[in-house]
Amino acid sequence: MVFEKDPTSLYQIYPTTVAVIGARYGDELNFMAAAWHTLLSFNPPIFGVSISPKRYTHDLLMKSGEFTASFLGHGHAELVEKLGRTSGSKINKVLEYGLELLEPRVVKVPGIGNAVAVYECRVLESRSYGDHTFFVGRIVGLHYDPRAFDEVGRPAYDPVLYLGKDVYVKIDRSRTIEFDPEKFRK
Numbered sequence: 221m222v223f224e225k226d227p228t229s230l231y232q233i234y235p236t237t238v239a240v241i242g243a244r245y246g247d248e249l250n251f252m253a254a255a256w257h258t259l260l261s262f263n264p265p266i267f268g269v270s271i272s273p274k275r276y277t278h279d280l281l282m283k284s285g286e287f288t289a290s291f292l293g294h295g296h297a298e299l300v301e302k303l304g305r306t307s308g309s310k311i312n313k314v315l316e317y318g319l320e321l322l323e324p325r326v327v328k329v330p331g332i333g334n335a336v337a338v339y340e341c342r343v344l345e346s347r348s349y350g351d352h353t354f355f356v357g358r359i360v361g362l363h364y365d366p367r368a369f370d371e372v373g374r375p376a377y378d379p380v381l382y383l384g385k386d387v388y389v390k391i392d393r394s395r396t397i398e399f400d401p402e403k404f405r406k
């Protein structure tokens with residue numbers, strides 16, 4: 221296996237939802253797409269995201285220590301793709317894409333206005349791993365549209381689900397399998 225030369229041989233993690241990471245330092249506000257993200261802890265709530273130092277967002281985050289993670293519906297896949305294929309070092313994405321912003325409650329970074337959920341995060345730690353930096357953020361604020369989630373908190377909306385290489389897919393709920401955990405409990 222020659223994965224050093226062929227990054228596509230590491231595409232086993234897809235499909236993943238995409239978080240739109242917002243970062244702000246002073247007047248500079250920017251958003252980028254991130255598929256390499258994860259929850260790290262429920263209590264306290266902690267979220268992590270891996271961002272390359274090549275990203276403009278990386279610079280802003282290093283300086284401000286705060287970010288937002290916005291989760292959008294499949295209908296916004298094109299916006300996510302644009303945010304992931306253009307750089308804030310060259311354009312003002314907020315103006316260029318006419319982004320609607322969500323007013324934050326705790327941090328100074330807004331979320332994306334039409335997101336179904338937004339985490340407001342404060343960086344607890346950032347550490348370099350290979351060619352990315354992993355930012356660990358304590359979730360200090362949470363916004364979500366209750367209509368987008370069912371009574372047990374599962375997403376009832378179609379998330380932006382990334383298959384890799386600029387392709388986005390939709391969940392086929394007609395193929396849902398639900399298990400009764402009691403049946404397997406030992």
Ligand SMILES: Cc1cc2nc3c(=O)[nH]c(=O)nc-3n(C[C@H](O)[C@H](O)[C@H](O)COP(=O)(O)O)c2cc1C
Nearest residue numbers: 252253254255256271272275276277304306307308
């Ligand atoms: C769907 C998608 C997912 C992405 N995931 C990540 C990621 O997890 N980490 C990362 O560093 N870059 C990721 N990127 C690339 C950045 O979003 C991209 O380089 C962006 O232009 C950076 O913007 P900025 O320079 O304004 O920060 C992704 C791109 C796309 C389209």
